[in-house]
Structures are given as structure tokens and as C-alpha cells.
Amino acid sequence: MTQVLQENRENIGKSKLIQGRKPRWTWIACLAGSLIVASAIMAVVGFNVAGWAVLTALFYVVSNYAVTRIMENGRKATDQLWTNLVVGAFLVALLPLISVVWTVLSIGLPGLLAPGFLASDMTGITGAVDQASVEDGTAILGGVKHALIGSLVMTLGATAISVPIGLLTSIYLVEYSRGGTFSRAITFFVDVMTGIPSIVAGLFAAGLMLTLVGPGDNVMGFTAVIALSVLMIPVVVRSTEEMLRVVPNELREASYALGVRKWRTILKVVIPTAISGIASGVTLAIARVIGETAPILVTAGVAVSTNWNLAKDWMMSLPVYIYRQMMFPTAPAAPDASEQRAWAAALVLIIIVMLLNLTARFIAKAFAPKKTGR
Amino acid sequence: MSKRIDAIDFNVYYSKFLAVEGVNISIEPKSVTAFIGPSGCGKTTFLRTLNRMHEVIPGARVEGKLLLDGDDIYAPGVDPVSVRSTIGMVFQRPNPFPTMSIRENVLAGIRLNGQRISKGDADTIVEKSLRGANLWNEVKDRLEKPGSGLSGGQQQRLCIARTIAVEPDVILMDEPCSALDPISTLAIEDLINEMKDQYTVVIVTHNMQQAARVSDKTAFFNIAGTGKPGKLIEYAETSTIFSTPREKATEDYVSGRFG
Numbered sequence: 001m002t003q004v005l006q007e008n009r010e011n012i013g014k015s016k017l018i019q020g021r022k023p024r025w026t027w028i029a030c031l032a033g034s035l036i037v038a039s040a041i042m043a044v045v046g047f048n049v050a051g052w053a054v055l056t057a058l059f060y061v062v063s064n065y066a067v068t069r070i071m072e073n074g075r076k077a078t079d080q081l082w083t084n085l086v087v088g089a090f091l092v093a094l095l096p097l098i099s100v101v102w103t104v105l106s107i108g109l110p111g112l113l114a115p116g117f118l119a120s121d122m123t124g125i126t127g128a129v130d131q132a133s134v135e136d137g138t139a140i141l142g143g144v145k146h147a148l149i150g151s152l153v154m155t156l157g158a159t160a161i162s163v164p165i166g167l168l169t170s171i172y173l174v175e176y177s178r179g180g181t182f183s184r185a186i187t188f189f190v191d192v193m194t195g196i197p198s199i200v201a202g203l204f205a206a207g208l209m210l211t212l213v214g215p216g217d218n219v220m221g222f223t224a225v226i227a228l229s230v231l232m233i234p235v236v237v238r239s240t241e242e243m244l245r246v247v248p249n250e251l252r253e254a255s256y257a258l259g260v261r262k263w264r265t266i267l268k269v270v271i272p273t274a275i276s277g278i279a280s281g282v283t284l285a286i287a288r289v290i291g292e293t294a295p296i297l298v299t300a301g302v303a304v305s306t307n308w309n310l311a312k313d314w315m316m317s318l319p320v321y322i323y324r325q326m327m328f329p330t331a332p333a334a335p336d337a338s339e340q341r342a343w344a345a346a347l348v349l350i351i352i353v354m355l356l357n358l359t360a361r362f363i364a365k366a367f368a369p370k371k372t373g374r
Numbered sequence: 375m376s377k378r379i380d381a382i383d384f385n386v387y388y389s390k391f392l393a394v395e396g397v398n399i400s401i402e403p404k405s406v407t408a409f410i411g412p413s414g415c416g417k418t419t420f421l422r423t424l425n426r427m428h429e430v431i432p433g434a435r436v437e438g439k440l441l442l443d444g445d446d447i448y449a450p451g452v453d454p455v456s457v458r459s460t461i462g463m464v465f466q467r468p469n470p471f472p473t474m475s476i477r478e479n480v481l482a483g484i485r486l487n488g489q490r491i492s493k494g495d496a497d498t499i500v501e502k503s504l505r506g507a508n509l510w511n512e513v514k515d516r517l518e519k520p521g522s523g524l525s526g527g528q529q530q531r532l533c534i535a536r537t538i539a540v541e542p543d544v545i546l547m548d549e550p551c552s553a554l555d556p557i558s559t560l561a562i563e564d565l566i567n568e569m570k571d572q573y574t575v576v577i578v579t580h581n582m583q584q585a586a587r588v589s590d591k592t593a594f595f596n597i598a599g600t601g602k603p604g605k606l607i608e609y610a611e612t613s614t615i616f617s618t619p620r621e622k623a624t625e626d627y628v629s630g631r632f633g
Binding site: 178254 | 425427430432455456458459460462463465467469471472473482483485486487488520522533536537540
């Protein structure tokens, strides 16, 4: 007995189960080797970062496969190969995101930190003012207040229209339709609406308001609100529909069996159960339309001063502001000022979208049905 | 309060498919009636027609008469919602509302219907219903916790408490113990025995011992083959069904010589 124990103790660390495994540091060795080989090739043909990274990745995948195949077996090597390819695909997918965030952050931050950028609009900022501040090296004036307010007001308006329509549509589809022709037609047209190019939505809204209120009066925030709603409704319908469909039928039946009416069951059982998904879906739809440029450009147009009123006058929005500042600088002779403002506005837009995404996650978590409570 | 149920020449359809054919049965008030039979023979389907839950499935309909204390619940103009508040139902899988606490689950039938009751009345109903479901002692200290945090057997008793909180006359149970362990099953069987003092109880079960233990009368359903309608083969005192059944098929089924 004691002897067996003794033998077992001695065998710890050389288990038969982990025989023939390559050491844990193999991948580091492979990576280092690939880096050296790639550097050597680059030194011969002339160095550039992209080629270096691609070559390193290539050598790493190949060498890792070969090493695993020799030291372990074919199955492990295939596993290693696909793991590397999947991780590689993920890194490639992540590259644009990191690049965009980094570029906007590094170029836009000075403009965002400029005093009064969020608190002032472009009233009185002429080409002469920009030229003077660039030439004298003083702080660049003008800001994003009108565009920020325009974006928020118009998106809020679009949300106020789209959410009730989208929610009621999906409730009809899931709870009442019973798969008839009408509901299939709705589903089909919602799918078609999802694919509408946003400029078409803008032209539709402009045309609609032109018919309703006549030329001249149709240029206003509300026209843009309609355009954004056209883009937002299908997204809300789709996401809400999915969320309502995953509510278990058992809960509806439990409620019916208690003698609860259908509309109360939907209002008090189905929607509260799905509310976290619905809320995060709506937030993502908002994030989706707040970045729209084309439909706002052809409806609400361009403005330099702050306008809170959806029903009157031109209205600025962040994407249009970025576009205008980049393409038509206020002072053509000194475009730096406008470019700085454009990058800062882009940063503001990205921050808003990220906040909306975070809000969606927070909402989803806060409203989710409590799973445990033991 | 407790009511009798009579089905007269009752057929149940899913669209064009005849699922249950020609049921004639009289269920006495303040009794426990068990439905037994092989899977797919229409026990659950028939049970769900008793409180008009059947018709929430698209295309489902019935023919014939179903009398609750002499009133046809399928007569034109009868509101299915009022039928369901008189005839409660407990499902196969425990299904407490996940968004609600234990207390809210018990009060669900009242609160969801928009009735306003004082806190004192609510407390009384919660305690009475949970005591009625033999669950009070286990949950009285955590009424505000989510109902989905309970064990399966406790959840099922919570569902029973929720059902008796709306004071129905009849309680239907669709295999209430099939997802539970023997101890929880025993707790629910004891509960069924107590409940028949007040309610008419109808229970579907696959467990013949359970039918023998809890029920006063037993109905045996059978099906001639796939695609054929299920039929009520025999309906009698439970002791008769299990000892001296009239039909050969019943004897084969209860003695395990089925098929």
C-alpha cells in the first residue's frame, strides 16, 4: 500500500495521459520564428508594416500547423490550423473598428476639447473668422451645438413615431395574425422596407411633405423625422417581433387559464417578459438612424444656427454637419478650421452611438426577468 | 363551490382532423376524476376543451355540448374568459411568471385582471392560497423573491396556489407531476386529496398508480391507430377500472399488456 502510494507520488508530473503533447510555449516560439523570418524577407525586399504583418501571420499559421503535426498528430494539427484561422478572421474583422476609433479619437479630440465646441453653433462664423484664427493661431471658433440639437430632436421625433407603430405591428403579427395572407404581406413589405436605400426614404419624405404642405414650407425637421421613421419602423418591427416570438407560449396559456383577457395578457405578461429585448432593439434602431446623412440632407437641409423647432426652418444634424464641413469648408483658403470641426463632430457622433449601445446593454440587463432568487 | 361537468356527444377537431370523438361523460362535483390512456389518445386535448383553452390553438374547434352545472359553455355568446376564470388549469410544466415575485405570482389572476384590492386582502389571499397549496411554510420568508427561483415541485405548487387564488369551481390538471420527483409528487397528490373537499378536480396522468391513488373515478381513453380519433373507452369507479374493467382494452392497458 505504502509502496504504491510512493510510486504514484513519483509519477506525478509524468502522467501517461499527457504524453506526446507539445510544450505550452510552442506558439510563442512559432510566433518569434515567424517574426524573425518575416523581418528578414522584409529587409531584403524593402520594409512595410502591412507586408510584415501578413507574412508573420502566414508563417505563424504554417509553422504552428507543421510543428503540431510533427510533435502530436494530424487531428491536433487540423484543430490548431482552424483555431488560428478563426482567430485571424476575428482580428481582421476587428481591424477597421480599432482603426476608425483610433483615427477619429486622435484627430477629433483637440477639436472636441476646444472651448465652447459643444456650446456654440456656427452663427457668425464666416470664412474671414476662420481664416483669421488659422493665420493668427488663435482658438478655432464655432461649434456643433445646432447639429447636436438637430440630431437629437429629429431622432427623438423619429423614435416617437416609429416605436408605437413598430410595436403595435409586431404585436399584431405575433399575437393576433394567425399567419394569414395579411400578416404575410406585412412581413414581406417590412422586409422590403428594410432594404430601401436611405436616400429614397429621404426623397419619399420630401415628396410627401411637398404634396401635403406645398413647396417652400416643406423644408423642415419634421420631413427628416418622417424619412428617419421610414428607415426605423422595419428595424423596430423586426427586432420586436423576434423578442415577442421567444416568449414561451406556456406563459400566455397560464395567463389565459387564470381568466385573463388577451389584451391584458399581452400588456402584463408578454411585453414585460420581452421588454429587455424590445428596449435594446429600439435603442439599436436609434443608433442606426442617428448616423443617417442622405435622407436628412435632402429634407432638413443645412443650417448654421440652432433650431429646436421641428415644424419650421432648416435644421442641422451631425452627419450633415460633418459632410458640409469636410466638403465645403467655411473658409476655402483655410480648410483646417473646418476639418478640425468635422473630425470633432465625428467623434461626438461615435460617442453618442457608443453610449446608445451601452444603454441598450444596460437596459437589457436591468429589465431581464430575474432568473434566480434562492 | 364546486360544479359538475357533463359532455354530450362531444367531438374535438384540429382544423379538419378529428382528434377526439363522441365523448359522453359526467364528472361529479367534489370528486377527483383521472383520465388515463396512451400518448396521443386525446386526454389532454379533451381536458383543454373543458375550460376552452383548446381554442387558443389556431383552427381548433369542437362539436357537441359541454355542460357546466347544466349550462353549455360552448353556447353562442358565452365568453371564454369567464369560463376560464371558473375552471382553472395547472399545466404539465410548472410555468410561474418569470417577471413576478412569488407573492405577485399568487396574485396574478387578480392583478392581471386589473382588480384593485387592499394590501390586507392581498395578504390574506396570498397566505390562504399558499397554505392551500402546502407551500406557505416553505416560502413565507421570501415572498418577494422571483417565483422562478423555486424548485420544480415548489413551482408547480406555486402554480396550483395561483390557480386556487382566483377561487375557481373546477381545477383541471394536465400531468401535473410528470416533471417532478417522487417527494414533490407525493406533496401534490396529498394536495389533490385535500382539494376535492372544495373543488371538482380533473387530472390527466400517465402514471396508473397515481390515478389509482388519487382519483374517485377513472376514464380510459384509447386510439385505434395513428390518424384515427381518440375515444373514451370506459369510465367507471377507479376501483372497478383497476380490478374488474368491462372492456378488454382497459384491462390490457391497466395490467400492462397493452399493444
